[in-house]
Amino acid sequence: MTNQHNDFSKELERLTFTKAYMDQVIASQQSDQESLKKRQEDTLARLDFKDSSLRYQEMLSHANFMKMSKDQLESLIHLRKKPYFARIDFHRKEKPDLEVFYIGKMSLFDRETQLPIILDWRSPLANVYYEGRLGDVSYEAHGDVYEGEVSLKRQYQIEDGELIDFRDIDMTTKDELLQDSLAQNSENRLTEIVATIQEEQNDIIRADIRKPIIVQGAAGSGKTTIALHRISYFLYTMREIFKPEDLLILAPNRLFIQYISEVLPELGVQRARQTTYEDFVKLVIGVDWPVISQHEVLMNAVEGNEEDGTLWSAGYKGSKAFKYVLNTYLQEVKKQYRMTDNFTLAGFTIKSAKAINRLFYNEYSYFPYQVRVQKIKEVLQSELRRKKKQILTKMAEKYDEELDKALYGFKDPAKRKKRVSFLITRKEERLKEVEKEARTSVQRFMKNYPKHKLVELYEALFNEDLFPRLIEEDSEPLKQMRRQSRQLLQKKIWSAEDLAPLLYIHTFVSGVDKDYKAKKVVIDEAQDYSYLEVYSLRRAFQTDLFTIVGDLAQGIYRYRGLKHWQTLMDDVFQQANYLTLQKTYRTTIEIMNLANELLQLMPDRLPSAEPVVRHGDKPAYLSLDNWQEKLKTLVTDAKQQGMNTFAIVTKTDMEADQVFEELPHELGFMKMDEQQWMGDCMVLPAYLAKGLEFDVVFLYSYDHPFEKNELDVKLLYVAMTRPLHRLYMIGAYPSSFLLDQVGSSLFEPLDKKVNRVKNEFA
Numbered sequence: 001m002t003n004q005h006n007d008f009s010k011e012l013e014r015l016t017f018t019k020a021y022m023d024q025v026i027a028s029q030q031s032d033q034e035s036l037k038k039r040q041e042d043t044l045a046r047l048d049f050k051d052s053s054l055r056y057q058e059m060l061s062h063a064n065f066m067k068m069s070k071d072q073l074e075s076l077i078h079l080r081k082k083p084y085f086a087r088i089d090f091h092r093k094e095k096p097d098l099e100v101f102y103i104g105k106m107s108l109f110d111r112e113t114q115l116p117i118i119l120d121w122r123s124p125l126a127n128v129y130y131e132g133r134l135g136d137v138s139y140e141a142h143g144d145v146y147e148g149e150v151s152l153k154r155q156y157q158i159e160d161g162e163l164i165d166f167r168d169i170d171m172t173t174k175d176e177l178l179q180d181s182l183a184q185n186s187e188n189r190l191t192e193i194v195a196t197i198q199e200e201q202n203d204i205i206r207a208d209i210r211k212p213i214i215v216q217g218a219a220g221s222g223k224t225t226i227a228l229h230r231i232s233y234f235l236y237t238m239r240e241i242f243k244p245e246d247l248l249i250l251a252p253n254r255l256f257i258q259y260i261s262e263v264l265p266e267l268g269v270q271r272a273r274q275t276t277y278e279d280f281v282k283l284v285i286g287v288d289w290p291v292i293s294q295h296e297v298l299m300n301a302v303e304g305n306e307e308d309g310t311l312w313s314a315g316y317k318g319s320k321a322f323k324y325v326l327n328t329y330l331q332e333v334k335k336q337y338r339m340t341d342n343f344t345l346a347g348f349t350i351k352s353a354k355a356i357n358r359l360f361y362n363e364y365s366y367f368p369y370q371v372r373v374q375k376i377k378e379v380l381q382s383e384l385r386r387k388k389k390q391i392l393t394k395m396a397e398k399y400d401e402e403l404d405k406a407l408y409g410f411k412d413p414a415k416r417k418k419r420v421s422f423l424i425t426r427k428e429e430r431l432k433e434v435e436k437e438a439r440t441s442v443q444r445f446m447k448n449y450p451k452h453k454l455v456e457l458y459e460a461l462f463n464e465d466l467f468p469r470l471i472e473e474d475s476e477p478l479k480q481m482r483r484q485s486r487q488l489l490q491k492k493i494w495s496a497e498d499l500a501p502l503l504y505i506h507t508f509v510s511g512v513d514k515d516y517k518a519k520k521v522v523i524d525e526a527q528d529y530s531y532l533e534v535y536s537l538r539r540a541f542q543t544d545l546f547t548i549v550g551d552l553a554q555g556i557y558r559y560r561g562l563k564h565w566q567t568l569m570d571d572v573f574q575q576a577n578y579l580t581l582q583k584t585y586r587t588t589i590e591i592m593n594l595a596n597e598l599l600q601l602m603p604d605r606l607p608s609a610e611p612v613v614r615h616g617d618k619p620a621y622l623s624l625d626n627w628q629e630k631l632k633t634l635v636t637d638a639k640q641q642g643m644n645t646f647a648i649v650t651k652t653d654m655e656a657d658q659v660f661e662e663l664p665h666e667l668g669f670m671k672m673d674e675q676q677w678m679g680d681c682m683v684l685p686a687y688l689a690k691g692l693e694f695d696v697v698f699l700y701s702y703d704h705p706f707e708k709n710e711l712d713v714k715l716l717y718v719a720m721t722r723p724l725h726r727l728y729m730i731g732a733y734p735s736s737f738l739l740d741q742v743g744s745s746l747f748e749p750l751d752k753k754v755n756r757v758k759n760e761f762a
């Protein structure tokens with residue numbers, strides 16, 4: 001027992017000291033807050049409508065500062081409950097003494113000595129806690145490498161500011177903190193794991209942040225978690241350059257955003273933009289038509305209601321081949337910006353068509369077309385301002401010369417007078433006319449440029465007189481794709497696969513507004529993205545800072561999604577670091593052993609996931625007889641064991657509706673759709689369960705068994721890898737869950753056991 005540990009009282013002392021120091025900092029921050037608030041109120045009181053924008057500026061920066069320190073204060077108060085989770089004793093080579101560092105979620109420095117009281121888990125030195133075990137280590141900070149020896153690594157369990165326990169880790173003990181953390185029950189949200197990050201995960205979090213990274217990770221290997229921790233690490237390391245607002249996190253659906261959103265503040269990443277690809281593109285292009293989602297297409301395919309060619313079209317619109325078509329099309333569009341007339345004033349050339357075209361096609365080639373047009377407009381305006389004066393002077397001189405000639409050339413005074421007064425009037429009129437022409441000439445000239453509307457531009461692409469010109473060889477599926485696209489666009493509806501080409505065209509023609517431009521992008525469940533979806537994002541933001549995580553084994557949208565990560569590495573991110581996560585943390589060995597068998601049925605030949613050592617019940621099969629009663633018994637039993645979250649997962653939406661109708665209401669299950677808030681007990685189809693986790697999962701199949709084809713195997717794999725602790729399969733036959741394809745020792749028929757449990761409750 002740790003209570004007997006020699007260091008217990010020392011550790012207790014240290015915690016007391018840390019908390020006391022934090023209290024001091026909190027109190028002084030609170031009083032800083034008060035005085036800031038007071039200053040803000042004073043400024044507000046003195047403000048009147050005549051005040052300069054400088055005063056507003058001042059207020060704004062106050063508000064920003066207040067927000068910043070409010071965030072800091074909140075984090076500090078939160079941190080006080082658990083100031084640190086680990087300690088390392090480190091002897092740096094060039095230093096005389098061993099130093100002790102306590103590692104927590106945020107750093108805290110002694111104001112006087114500037115020595116760390118708590119070291120941030122993201123700091124370079126903290127890396128030695130995550131890397132390897134005890135002994136000689138090195139770490140890199142600001143480009144220099146430091147060597148030394150770690151003689152102690154200690155993990156703490158602190159709850160509500162009280163020291164509960166601590167343990168030392170060495171070569172022989174396994175990571176008990178990890179075991180404890182994995183044995184806990186789910187609360188329907190993702191948590192931070194800073195205390196138990198494993199070495200292979202740490203490698204991903206800290207992999208070169210200036211390079212894109214692509215991670216293939218097994219189900220439950222921590223991809224989502226690690227991607228979010230990498231953001232936190234990135235913002236910490238690059239805090240001088242990037243703000244959370246510069247980040248874009250793309251999640252597969254809104255349900256998933258709720259699921260991850262709570263962990264971000266825990267990691268100090270408030271205010272990062274979290275959205276779906278669909279919502280984001282609609283925002284960027286500013287057109288909010290309804291979209292036929294990829295889920296609808298998938299469900300139609302699974303339920304056998306697929307309209308002819310839909311899957312093929314979806315695949316094509318996400319492909320490299322379609323990107324080439326778009327590029328050719330954009331070349332055509334670009335040609336429309338070529339000017340044939342010079343820009344003139346009163347017959348004088350201000351800028352020749354050739355020079356204007358040179359600006360558009362050469363000098364400004366890195367800007368979107370419409371931005372180039374805008375820039376040309378500015379050039380013409382300034383050239384006009386400059387040259388107008390010269391033109392007017394030249395014209396006036398010409399009239400003055402004529403006047404001179406008239407004054408001295410005419411002998412007859414009457415004729416002379418007539419000519420002179422004509423010239424004076426004409427001069428005045430002409431100069432006025434030119435002034436007037438100058439006021440509108442740029443605007444008039446700019447009308448020669450096409451004004452493209454994205455939607456029209458996109459619709460035009462599918463015209464029969466255009467599209468065939470853009471491809472090498474036409475085909476029946478391509479014709480059908482065009483027909484279907486035209487029909488949908490006429491109804492002002494998009495399919496999900498239209499969004500990538502729309503973003504792509506928008507990027508070239510108008511460019512992405514700076515408010516939406518992300519400087520770093522995180523894509524979760526990336527296997528479901530098409531090549532063009534990723535490519536168009538890369539092109540829109542022109543940054544390489546992408547973190548891409550996914551699992552090809554869960555690629556249920558394979559008809560459109562990525563089939564190999566290599567595709568991205570060859571063409572989109574040539575600099576990318578590719579890393580894999582093979583260990584899986586979510587579920588038990590028993591459940592993973594069964595799910596691993598499904599990997600063998602997939603064409604991708606992905607290696608089996610390695611579960612970390614945690615045992616549980618064998619997955620169990622139950623027949624449909626009296627299934628409601630069995631379900632009730634199993635839920636009650638699990639609740640008694642402290643489990644909180646339950647899901648009934650089906651292959652199709654339709655089946656989810658059906659099972660929901662027949663469920664005993666007292667169990668409190670909710671039918672889940674993409675928009676709804678997560679509950680503790682949910683009924684949902686497998687595609688929506690992707691990325692989520694529950695303590696107990698019931699797979700249910702009545703009308704729609706999982707069959708032995710690639711899509712069904714992947715849906716089943718997704719569903720089977722959702723539980724933390726228990727997996728039950730309720731269906732007409734074991735084969736409804738492909739249990740006839742796996743070793744019979746990997747699951748157990750459970751009907752009898754349920755009866756036994758039921759009797760125990762009776």
Ligand SMILES: Nc1ncnc2c1ncn2[C@@H]1O[C@H](COP(=O)(O)OP(=O)(O)OP(=O)(O)O)[C@@H](O)[C@H]1O
Pocket residue numbers: 178181182190191193196197198201217218219220221222223224225226551554585586690691692693721
């Ligand atoms: N090092 C760790 N310490 C504690 N828990 C961990 C660790 N790594 C992962 N987990 C837990 O494992 C579970 C799975 O993590 P996560 O959802 O991030 O995995 P994933 O790879 O995205 O899964 P999937 O692809 O199946 O959706 C989560 O409950 C997470 O908290």
